[in-house]
Amino acid sequence: MAALFYSRDEEIKKFFESDRQYFRGLEAERRDHYTVRHYLFSVAKKADEHQTPKANQRRPDDQLLRHVTGQIASQRNFPSITPTANLSDEATPPIASGLRTVSLSSQRFLYDLRMAAPFARLAGNAPKKLCLQPSGIARSTLAPRSRSIATSVPRRAAEPTSYQATRLIPTDPSFAHFANKDSEVPEIPSGLESEAEGVGRKIRHYTVNFGPQHPAAHGVLRLILEINGEEIVRADPHVGLLHRGTEKLIEYKSYMQALPYFDRLDYVSMMTNEQCFSLAVEKLLNIEIPDRAKYIRTLFGEITRVLNHLMSVLSHAMDVGALTPFLWGFEEREKLMEFYERVSGARLHAAYVRPGGVSQDLPLGLLDDIYQWATQFGDRIDETEELLTDNRIWKARTQGVGVVSAADALNMSFTGVMLRGSGVPWDIRKSQPYDAYDQVEFDVPVGVNGDCYDRYLCRMEEFRQSLRIIHQCLNQIPAGPVRVEDYKISPPPRAAMKENMEALIHHFLLFTKGYAVPPGETYSAIEAPKGEMAVFLVSDGSERPYRCKIRAPGFAHLGGFDQVSRGHLLADAVAIIGTMDLVFGEVDR
Numbered sequence: 001m002a003a004l005f006y007s008r009d010e011e012i013k014k015f016f017e018s019d020r021q022y023f024r025g026l027e028a029e030r031r032d033h034y035t036v037r038h039y040l041f042s043v044a045k046k047a048d049e050h051q052t053p054k055a056n057q058r059r060p061d062d063q064l065l066r067h068v069t070g071q072i073a074s075q076r077n078f079p080s081i082t083p084t085a086n087l088s089d090e091a092t093p094p095i096a097s098g099l100r101t102v103s104l105s106s107q108r109f110l111y112d113l114r115m116a117a118p119f120a121r122l123a124g125n126a127p128k129k130l131c132l133q134p135s136g137i138a139r140s141t142l143a144p145r146s147r148s149i150a151t152s153v154p155r156r157a158a159e160p161t162s163y164q165a166t167r168l169i170p171t172d173p174s175f176a177h178f179a180n181k182d183s184e185v186p187e188i189p190s191g192l193e194s195e196a197e198g199v200g201r202k203i204r205h206y207t208v209n210f211g212p213q214h215p216a217a218h219g220v221l222r223l224i225l226e227i228n229g230e231e232i233v234r235a236d237p238h239v240g241l242l243h244r245g246t247e248k249l250i251e252y253k254s255y256m257q258a259l260p261y262f263d264r265l266d267y268v269s270m271m272t273n274e275q276c277f278s279l280a281v282e283k284l285l286n287i288e289i290p291d292r293a294k295y296i297r298t299l300f301g302e303i304t305r306v307l308n309h310l311m312s313v314l315s316h317a318m319d320v321g322a323l324t325p326f327l328w329g330f331e332e333r334e335k336l337m338e339f340y341e342r343v344s345g346a347r348l349h350a351a352y353v354r355p356g357g358v359s360q361d362l363p364l365g366l367l368d369d370i371y372q373w374a375t376q377f378g379d380r381i382d383e384t385e386e387l388l389t390d391n392r393i394w395k396a397r398t399q400g401v402g403v404v405s406a407a408d409a410l411n412m413s414f415t416g417v418m419l420r421g422s423g424v425p426w427d428i429r430k431s432q433p434y435d436a437y438d439q440v441e442f443d444v445p446v447g448v449n450g451d452c453y454d455r456y457l458c459r460m461e462e463f464r465q466s467l468r469i470i471h472q473c474l475n476q477i478p479a480g481p482v483r484v485e486d487y488k489i490s491p492p493p494r495a496a497m498k499e500n501m502e503a504l505i506h507h508f509l510l511f512t513k514g515y516a517v518p519p520g521e522t523y524s525a526i527e528a529p530k531g532e533m534a535v536f537l538v539s540d541g542s543e544r545p546y547r548c549k550i551r552a553p554g555f556a557h558l559g560g561f562d563q564v565s566r567g568h569l570l571a572d573a574v575a576i577i578g579t580m581d582l583v584f585g586e587v588d589r
Contacts, residue, residue: 205226205227205228205233205234206226206227206228207224207225207226207227208224208225208226208227208570209222209223209224209225210222210223210224210225210573211223212241215319216319216574216577216578217577218315218577218578218582218583218584219242219582219583219584219585220241220242220584220588221237221239221558221577221582221584222237222238222239222241223235223236223237223238223561223573224236224238225570225573227570230569230570230571231567231568231569231570232565232566232567232568232569232570232572232573233566234562234566235561235562235565235566235573236562237558237559237561237562239555239558239584239587239588240588241584241588242584242585242587242588243588243589244264244588244589245589246261246264246265246550246589247547247548247549247550247589249261250545250548251544251545251546251547251548252544253544254513254514254515254543254544255281255355255514255515255517255543255544255545256354256355256510256511256514256515257514258277258545258548259274259277259278259351259354259355260349260351262274262276262277263348263349263350263351264349264585265550265552265585265586265589266308266528266530266533266552266554266583266585266586267348267349267583267585268307268308268311268312268529268583269304269305269307269308269528269529269530270304270340270348270349270350271297271300271301271303271304271340271350271352271353272301272304272305272526272528272529272533273528273533273586274350274351274352274353274354275297275301275353275435275526276524276525276526276528276533276534276535277355277524277535277537277548278353278354278355278356279434279524279526280522280523280524280535280536280537281355281517281537282355282356283522283524284517284518284520284522284537284539285355285489285517285518286518287356287484287486287489288484289356289357289483289484290357290480290481290482290483290484291436291478291480292361292477292478292479292480292481292482293357293358293481293482293483294435294436295435295436295439295473295476295477295478296358296362296477296482297353297358297435297436298435298436298437298440298469298473299370299470299473299474299477300339300343300352300353301435302466302469302470302473303336303339303370303466303470304529305462305466305529306332306336306377306463306466306467307333307336307337307529308529308530308581309459309462309463309466309529310329310330310332310333311329311333312459312529312530312578312581313325313329313384313456313459313460314326314328314329314330314384315578316456316575316578316579316581317388317394319574319575319577319578320393320394320397320398320574320575320578321393321397322387322388322391322393322394324387325384325387325388328380328383328384329380329384332377332380335373336373339366339369339370339373340352342363342366343358343360343362343363343366344359354483354490355489356483356484356486356489356490357481357482357483357484357490358482358483359483360482361482367474367477370470370474371471371474374467374470374471374474377463377467378464378467381460381463381464384460385460388456389457389460395453397452397572397575398451398452398453398456398575398579399449399451399452399453400449400451401451401452401453401568401572401575401576402451402452402455402564402565402568402572402575402576402579403449403450403451403564404418404421404422404450404451404560404564405422405450406422406423406424406450408422408560408563409422409424409450410424412556412559412560412563413556413559414531414556414557414560415531415532415553415556416527416528416529416530416531416532416553417455417458417459417462417530417531417581418455418531418553418557418579418580419531420444420445420446420447420458421446421447421450421451421454421455421458422447422450422454423446423447423448423450424446425444425446427444427527428525428526428527428532429442429527430444432525434526436473436476437469439472439476440468440469440472440473440476441468441472442465442468442469443465444465445457445458445461445462445465446458452575452576452578452579455579456579487502487503487506487507487510488506488510488515489510489515491506491507491510491511492504492506492507513543514543514544515543516541516542516543517539517541517542517543517545518539518541519539519540519541520538520539521536521537521538521539522536522537523535523536523537524537525551528553529581530553530554530557530581530583530586531553531554531556531557532551532553533551533552533553533586534550534551535548535549535550535551536548536549536551537549550586550589552586552587552589553586554580554581554582554583554584554586554587555586555587557580557581557582558580558582558587561576561577561580564576
């Protein structure tokens with residue numbers, strides 16, 4: 001046991017002795033460092049006492065400093081010391097005590113010392129102040145210019161030292177900031193023209209993740225933004241965070257069971273999704289629905305359009321900073337949700353519009369309540385426009401932001417307000433009317449400039465046009481059945497099931513097996529509130545769809561975000577996302 005304690009004591013002594021030797025070495029090295037710094041600062045003080053020499057003329061103190069640093073570099077084995085000129089024979093300058101001197105011949109060399117990182121740490125900031133290697137380039141004394149959007153060219157006016165300069169990294173020219181000769185390139189200050197060799201090179205930009213937690217991301221949007229200061233250089237939308245495989249799920253359901261999946265796509269405008277799928281199935285079945293069902297579909301299609309635009313315009317305003325219209329609009333949305341509930345029993349996922357018509361007739365008193373709401377909703381539109389349309393902050397945030405030309409909008413497959421805002425009068429309700437849209441009159445509002453402000457004005461005018469259509473539907477809606485009389489497609493009424501055995505059998509087969517659709521394929525498109533909503537439906541003659549491809553307008557709009565947002569500020573991305581009216585239930589599907 002004693003031997004064990006003795007051996008541990010010896011190890012502890014050796015450990016502390018090695019520490020003492022290590023700290024003695026550090027103190028000696030620190031003394032050398034302080035000696036060099038003291039001598040360099042004294043030389044700097046002498047250099048400041050002399051007047052500035054003429055061009056290409058070296059000061060005696062400069063020679064002295066270069067001689068001393070050359071000796072220090074030779075002792076410390078620093079690289080990049082090259083003789084540049086011969087000097088006359090001079091006395092060897094005094095070297096600080098503690099440093100090993102280097103004997104030189106009578107003909108001495110002047111050394112240009114390129115500082116390495118260890119020497120910079122050795123002498124602190126003194127070498128940068130002393131300018132160990134005077135540059136032959138005249139440097140500008142101008143202050144950096146203040147600019148609203150940062151680019152890489154004028155930053156060279158700030159004169160960063162080689163130790164602090166931003167490292168220029170070559171990047172992919174297709175992703176980098178535009179360096180087009182035709183574009184406005186900031187003027188390089190005088191004295192820096194010869195340093196312009198780095199102007200054509202690109203500085204690596206910042207990468208920012210916008211969303212999916214961002215409140216203006218409208219769900220689960222994730223944008224990877226490449227920004228140069230505050231300017232968006234490139235945007236990469238990442239979708240799929242709400243993907244549920246809807247199109248594949250529909251292939252394993254009957255045509256009636258597939259209908260509720262469409263409510264879950266664009267969950268802000270539900271009945272228009274159902275309407276699109278129902279029209280496709282009716283084309284394959286080659287059936288014509290009753291007129292009353294057509295008017296009911298048209299009526300609730302425009303109510304759904306008002307629901308969607310209320311959410312779109314007012315949430316867009318709230319993202320920009322106007323909170324009051326959002327609260328006003330949700331009071332109106334609550335009234336429309338009650339109309340949904342009264343006809344279908346559900347406020348959100350109605351499943352009301354079905355192949356063959358609608359599920360049931362309108363309850364008593366509903367048309368009167370819709371008329372009463374429509375008469376006062378015009379005043380709510382005026383109040384919202386009074387708050388936003390001429391608001392200078394709203395106009396500053398939307399005018400000139402997200403400009404899309406008519407050609408670009410067509411090339412990027414924009415539809416709906418995104419296309420009409422650029423001046424293209426395309427509306428499927430006019431060009432390819434469905435249901436009762438050929439029986440009503442309305443106008444198609446179009447924009448002029450193609451920016452966010454024009455798209456806002458188009459949506460506000462569509463409020464009024466929807467009210468026109470609602471009033472016409474209320475006045476023209478006929479009496480009669482609301483679905484086809486074929487019990488193989490639409491369920492029979494309960495009274496018929498109590499009287500007729502065949503009706504009971506049809507009801508049983510309809511809800512257990514479904515109905516067979518003749519083989520074929522069709523493309524059905526409608527003018528949904530967000531744009532062209534379409535379904536490409538393929539039937540193989542069975543009770544289940546062979547393929548159901550859903551064309552969502554928001555997917556095409558989000559695909560054009562990169563081109564629309566380039567050159568805008570980071571804050572403008574919120575305004576552009578808001579004007580696209582994105583809902584990721586339909587984008588991701």
